[in-house]
Amino acid sequence: MSKNRYSEIDINKINNFAEHLLSNPGIKFEPLLIGERKIINSIVQNLPQLEIIFKKSHFFPHLEKDQVLELIFENLYSRVSGIVLPVINKFVNNTDFTFMDKFSGTGTISGKFRREKLNDFVRMIFRDRDSRFNMNSTFNIFNYGVLEKYVVEIFNRGDFLHNELTMVQKINLDSSEYIILLKTMLLIRNTVCMKLPLNPSNPDAELSISEIVKSREMVNSYTNSIVKHIIPLLPGIPEMFIRLAVKSAFAADLIEQDDAAAKLVFILNSRFQNYKHIVKIERGAEPADKSWFDIAKRNADYFGYDRPILDALYLIAGDNNW
Amino acid sequence: MIKMNKPFDIKKALETFIIAAIILVIIQTLLDEYSRYAHWSVRSRNILLVLGFCFDLIFSVEFTVRSALSSRVNNFLSYIKYERGWVDFISSFPLLLLDSGPSLFFLLTADAQTGAVAIGVMNSLKVVKALRIARLLRLLRVVKIFGKVHNVKSTMARHHSAVITTTAVFTIVSVLLVFNFVFGTSSSHFSKERSDEYVNRIDGLKRIADMNGLGFRETAEGLLMSDKNVLKIIYPAGTVVEKIADSEFKKYYNEDDYISVTGKGCILLVSIIDINKEIALDHMQNFIVIFFIVLSFMFLYTRHFVRNISDVAHMLNLGFRKKDYNLLVKIPEEKANHEIFRLAKFYNEAYLPSKMKRMDGADVKSSKYLSMKDFRDFK
Numbered sequence: 001m002s003k004n005r006y007s008e009i010d011i012n013k014i015n016n017f018a019e020h021l022l023s024n025p026g027i028k029f030e031p032l033l034i035g036e037r038k039i040i041n042s043i044v045q046n047l048p049q050l051e052i053i054f055k056k057s058h059f060f061p062h063l064e065k066d067q068v069l070e071l072i073f074e075n076l077y078s079r080v081s082g083i084v085l086p087v088i089n090k091f092v093n094n095t096d097f098t099f100m101d102k103f104s105g106t107g108t109i110s111g112k113f114r115r116e117k118l119n120d121f122v123r124m125i126f127r128d129r130d131s132r133f134n135m136n137s138t139f140n141i142f143n144y145g146v147l148e149k150y151v152v153e154i155f156n157r158g159d160f161l162h163n164e165l166t167m168v169q170k171i172n173l174d175s176s177e178y179i180i181l182l183k184t185m186l187l188i189r190n191t192v193c194m195k196l197p198l199n200p201s202n203p204d205a206e207l208s209i210s211e212i213v214k215s216r217e218m219v220n221s222y223t224n225s226i227v228k229h230i231i232p233l234l235p236g237i238p239e240m241f242i243r244l245a246v247k248s249a250f251a252a253d254l255i256e257q258d259d260a261a262a263k264l265v266f267i268l269n270s271r272f273q274n275y276k277h278i279v280k281i282e283r284g285a286e287p288a289d290k291s292w293f294d295i296a297k298r299n300a301d302y303f304g305y306d307r308p309i310l311d312a313l314y315l316i317a318g319d320n321n322w
Numbered sequence: 323m324i325k326m327n328k329p330f331d332i333k334k335a336l337e338t339f340i341i342a343a344i345i346l347v348i349i350q351t352l353l354d355e356y357s358r359y360a361h362w363s364v365r366s367r368n369i370l371l372v373l374g375f376c377f378d379l380i381f382s383v384e385f386t387v388r389s390a391l392s393s394r395v396n397n398f399l400s401y402i403k404y405e406r407g408w409v410d411f412i413s414s415f416p417l418l419l420l421d422s423g424p425s426l427f428f429l430l431t432a433d434a435q436t437g438a439v440a441i442g443v444m445n446s447l448k449v450v451k452a453l454r455i456a457r458l459l460r461l462l463r464v465v466k467i468f469g470k471v472h473n474v475k476s477t478m479a480r481h482h483s484a485v486i487t488t489t490a491v492f493t494i495v496s497v498l499l500v501f502n503f504v505f506g507t508s509s510s511h512f513s514k515e516r517s518d519e520y521v522n523r524i525d526g527l528k529r530i531a532d533m534n535g536l537g538f539r540e541t542a543e544g545l546l547m548s549d550k551n552v553l554k555i556i557y558p559a560g561t562v563v564e565k566i567a568d569s570e571f572k573k574y575y576n577e578d579d580y581i582s583v584t585g586k587g588c589i590l591l592v593s594i595i596d597i598n599k600e601i602a603l604d605h606m607q608n609f610i611v612i613f614f615i616v617l618s619f620m621f622l623y624t625r626h627f628v629r630n631i632s633d634v635a636h637m638l639n640l641g642f643r644k645k646d647y648n649l650l651v652k653i654p655e656e657k658a659n660h661e662i663f664r665l666a667k668f669y670n671e672a673y674l675p676s677k678m679k680r681m682d683g684a685d686v687k688s689s690k691y692l693s694m695k696d697f698r699d700f701k
Contacts, residue, residue: 020700026691042692049694058701274681276646284633286650291674294650298675303682 006071010063014071017059018079032083033136034274036076040129043072081126084139088126091142091183092118099177100238109236121233122187130208131193137272138186146272147179153316161312164260171261181241185265188237188245191230198225209249219254223247251304263306267296267313270303289317340384344463347377351460352609358602361595364576368429374457375422381414381463406466406488413462421457432577458495458608464616465491476632479624487619491612498608512597513581516551520592524585531587538587546590553580554591634662638669645681648674 018039022028027035043050051065060068092115101108125131141147154161155175166172173181195206212222223246230242247255248265255262271292278288285291293314300307316322354370388410392401401407465488474480524542531541539557546552547565553575555563564571579598583590640647651666658667 017700021692021696024692024696038691046692046694046697050697053694053697274646278649281649282633282637282640284629284652285637286652288649291648291650294670295648295674295678298671299678302679 006063006067010060010071011075013060014068014075018072018075022079029276031136031140031276032080033133033139036080037133039076040073043069077127080132084135085122085126087139087142088122088187089119092122092187095180095183097180097184097236099173099180100236100241103171103238103240104236105239106235114236117234117236118184118187121230124233125187125190125194128194130195131190134190134193134273137269137275138190140272140275140277141186141268142183144272144275144277146268147182149320149322150268150313150316151175151179151182153320154312157316159312161260161264161309164258164309165264168258169260182261182265182268184237184241185245185248185261186269188230188234188242189248189265189269192226192246192249196226196229198222198229214251214254216254219250223250252306253304260306260309263309267305267309270296270305287317287321289322290314293317340380341467343377343380344467347374347381347460348464350374350377351457352606354457355602355605355609358598359606361574361579361599363573365573367576371422371425371429375418375426377460378414378418378422381410382418385410385414406484409462409466409488409492413459417457417459458498458605458612461609461612462488462491462495464613474624474628474632476628476636478635479628479632482627482631483619483624486623487616490615490619494608494612494615509578509594509597509601512601513594516592516594516597517581517583520551520583520590521585524583524587524590528585528587542587546588551593551596552590553593556589556591558588630657630660631662634666638666641669641674641677645677648678650674 021039022032022035027038030038047065054060054063054065054068063071095115096111097114097118098108098111100114126135152175154165155178165178171178171181192209195208197203197205198207199205207222207225209222212218223243226246227239227243230246231239234242244259244262245265247259247262248269250262250266252263252266271289281287286294293310296303296305297307297310297314299305300310350370350373354367354374357367357370385407388401388407389398392398392405392407398407402411465484524546527542527545528538531538534541543555543563546555547563553565553571557563575593575595579595580591580593583592634651637649637651641649650670651663653663653666653670657663
């Protein structure tokens with residue numbers, strides 16, 4: 001968007017309008033990404049009435065509807081990106097991804113190049129509204145050091161889940177490398193929310209995860225297509241990791257038995273999508289993670305969570321008062 | 323810049339004044355008993371008596387005002403029953419009319435009363451002394467402070483703890499009062515016993531003196547003066563023999579501290595401060611027992627109630643009302659069969675999982691977060 005097309009007064013007024021919407025009681029206590037999604041959904045669904053309102057004198061009478069929307073969406077985007085992207089960029093720019101070369105058939109990739117490509121990729125999926133709206137869990141997991149806590153604990157225990165992640169899945173990494181792998185998967189997995197031209201014979205037909213019929217065959221086919229689409233965008237990220245990342249967007253019964261990392265990311269993504277950080281838990285309440293995993297265990301079939309992994313996470317959360 | 327002063331909140335100021343008065347009356351009651359135990363000077367004890375009267379007057383006025391205000395909105399019964407108006411009543415007027423009021427009256431008019439009037443006054447004073455135990459009713463006010471101290475957030479916990487505390491304190495005070503009246507442990511009772519003992523002693527000495535043909539004074543005076551309780555001997559001829567100087571007697575002894583025993587050979591002024599001391603000690607012990615019962619209810623029972631009832635209810639309430647509240651209630655194994663924890667178990671195992679399903683994706687699709695009014699309200 002070229003901001004030069006709009007006057008300073010328009011931009012300030014839009015900023016005040018966005019501020020007004022964000023301070024609404026139904027939104028102000030939500031994370032910014034969720035707040036943005038709620039505002040945009042409300043605007044889109046009420047657009048015919050809003051068009052009339054926007055023309056009133058104390059709104060934006062001299063701007064067209066599309067211009068108002070463009071300014072509002074851009075304003076919200078800049079607020080959200082100002083909060084979320086620095087957290088993700090910090091990870092991408094300060095992480096050593098060289099262990100990934102061991103799993104790549106394309107040889108060694110320069111760290112700088114890999115980071116540049118990953119940054120471009122993150123910016124691309126973050127620009128996409130559907131994809132961005134689903135990144136709240138990624139942001140929370142990065143921001144609150146969730147993987148650092150859980151992966152270290154999984155590796156310290158060295159029990160079922162550790163065995164599934166390393167031996168069964170044949171990804172023999174230490175805990176710090178595994179954290180990087182899972183974080184990278186979290187960044188990549190949101191690509192499935194973007195509408196992408198995945199069918200070479202029909203480049204106009206765009207497809208996202210919401211249009212996929214949830215069957216193993218369809219998921220496999222979709223996974224293959226989207227992995228093929230992502231590989232050139234992310235040189236230096238092994239195909240098996242990209243595949244795992246894409247699979248982590250699907251329920252456990254739609255992917256292979258031994259894809260423990262994908263199942264783990266699927267669960268953690270659900271856990272932290274609507275997460276609200278609680279500083280002090282009420283007396284008499286179980287800790288937040290333990291509560292969530294316990295409830296999720298009872299709904300495992302409905303949501304497609306892997307029950308043994310949930311059991312393992314429940315025990316970890318319970319033992320650590322998380 | 324003009325500084326805006328907050329309007330003076332008279333109701334709040336009066337409430338604070340009443341709480342301060344309750345704290346002070348409890349201290350005054352304890353000090354009053356201690357002054358008898360430690361045999362403080364008459365002047366100090368009189369100051370405490372006047373203070374006691376002032377507090378009883380304040381609380382009587384408070385009860386009258388509260389009753390009048392609640393009657394104006396047809397709420398008198400509610401005030402008496404639910405706001406512990408009955409505590410306000412029994413710890414104000416009965417004390418004012420039966421204890422501190424008459425005591426102050428006697429103190430102020432002591433010099434003016436002579437002859438038959440004085441005898442009547444002394445008889446009334448005995449009744450008042452018998453009611454001294456009623457001062458324990460002042461301790462009921464402790465529960466009023468308890469109601470004001472918000473040591474927990476839960477209204478339910480505060481209410482139930484206050485009910486059980488009031489019940490316990492009222493029961494103890496009632497039992498003590500009844501016990502006192504039935505078994506006669508009051509000062510008057512013991513004074514009567516002591517009076518009879520000394521009448522017999524004087525009469526015995528008189529008989530011995532007569533049998534031996536000796537004068538009563540030479541036979542009895544040495545024996546009587548060596549008795550630790552005898553303060554003065556007044557012979558029929560008007561001769562007075564004192565054990566302590568008159569100035570000291572006036573400073574430390576008032577009519578509560580001695581009895582006048584009239585025998586065949588003389589009149590004795592006999593100290594009863596040891597009796598008063600024991601009674602004061604009993605009263606202080608009762609006071610401390612009540613105080614600690616209140617404290618234990620306030621902290622231990624309230625804590626127990628909060629952990630086992632109100633915390634659970636609070637969490638269930640949050641879970642039922644707030645869409646994103648999904649913390650499990652902790653269920654102690656040993657209490658799992660308690661009704662409230664059985665409800666919590668249902669909440670944990672059925673309600674929350676069903677809520678998670680219900681909430682799945684609900685917020686993504688909904689546009690109800692912003693109404694048209696929310697948009698229009700922009701200025």
